[in-house]
Amino acid sequence: GESVGLHLPTLSVQEGDNSIINCAYSNSASDYFIWYKQESGKGPQFIIDIRSNMDKRQGQRVTVLLNKTVKHLSLQIAATQPGDSAVYFCAEIGTPTGNQFYFGTGTSLTVIP
Amino acid sequence: DTEVTQTPKHLVMGMTNKKSLKCEQHMGHRAMYWYKQKAKKPPELMFVYSYEKLSINESVPSRFSPECPNSSLLNLHLHALQPEDSALYLCASLGTGDEQYFGPGTRLTVT
Numbered sequence: 547g548e549s550v551g552l553h554l555p556t557l558s559v560q561e562g563d564n565s566i567i568n569c570a571y572s573n574s575a576s577d578y579f580i581w582y583k584q585e586s587g588k589g590p591q592f593i594i595d596i597r598s599n600m601d602k603r604q605g606q607r608v609t610v611l612l613n614k615t616v617k618h619l620s621l622q623i624a625a626t627q628p629g630d631s632a633v634y635f636c637a638e639i640g641t642p643t644g645n646q647f648y649f650g651t652g653t654s655l656t657v658i659p
Numbered sequence: 660d661t662e663v664t665q666t667p668k669h670l671v672m673g674m675t676n677k678k679s680l681k682c683e684q685h686m687g688h689r690a691m692y693w694y695k696q697k698a699k700k701p702p703e704l705m706f707v708y709s710y711e712k713l714s715i716n717e718s719v720p721s722r723f724s725p726e727c728p729n730s731s732l733l734n735l736h737l738h739a740l741q742p743e744d745s746a747l748y749l750c751a752s753l754g755t756g757d758e759q760y761f762g763p764g765t766r767l768t769v770t
Contacts, residue, residue: 578757580758589663589749589751589763590749590759592758595756595758635701637759645707645714645715646715647692647704648704649701649702649703650701651700652699652701
């Protein structure tokens with residue numbers, strides 16, 4: 547399958563600071579990317595998505611940036627809260643069926659109160 | 660109903676046992692997935708069903724046998740598993756906007 551990887555396995559931030567989680571992907575033909583949050587003992591939870599025809603998409607306190615030139619994806623969390631502590635995965639839809647999701651390695655975010 | 664449910668939450672089985680994992684969604688989603696997730700690792704795709712037909716099998720050993728009885732149900736039949744198959748098994752369904760909805764998973768331990 548496609549290779550989707552993350553630059554940093556762990557990230558610690560102070561409560562109230564902004565967090566940035568990065569992801570690199572290898573398949574330049576991928577056209578859909580998703581960020582998931584997974585808390586301990588739970589399944590992954592959809593956070594935000596972006597299609598390849600966009601560079602940026604904003605949600606509530608979260609922003610995803612897509613740089614297709616360098617095949618890089620990032621998730622920005624504004625005013626990070628203790629409840630944001632979790633593992634974050636990026637995922638891409640593989641081709642050609644459009645049904646295959648491949649997950650990156652994951653980044654463990656810890657928010658320090 | 661906007662959730663994916665999985666049963667059981669926990670399962671312990673011996674290597675000679677036969678057991679099944681169940682997944683259910685009532686959101687009208689037409690694609691459903693099985694993933695395997697080891698501790699501190701990302702989910703690994705196992706199977707994809709699209710319109711109740713198996714569309715993707717990621718070279719999964721035959722001791723794992725998926726079944727999709729109808730558009731709302733997805734089973735994973737387990738037989739003669741190995742201890743290394745112990746993991747969290749996640750089910751997901753695909754929404755109309757291509758977003759995946761995950762269940763809470765079944766924590767499987769093979770003894």
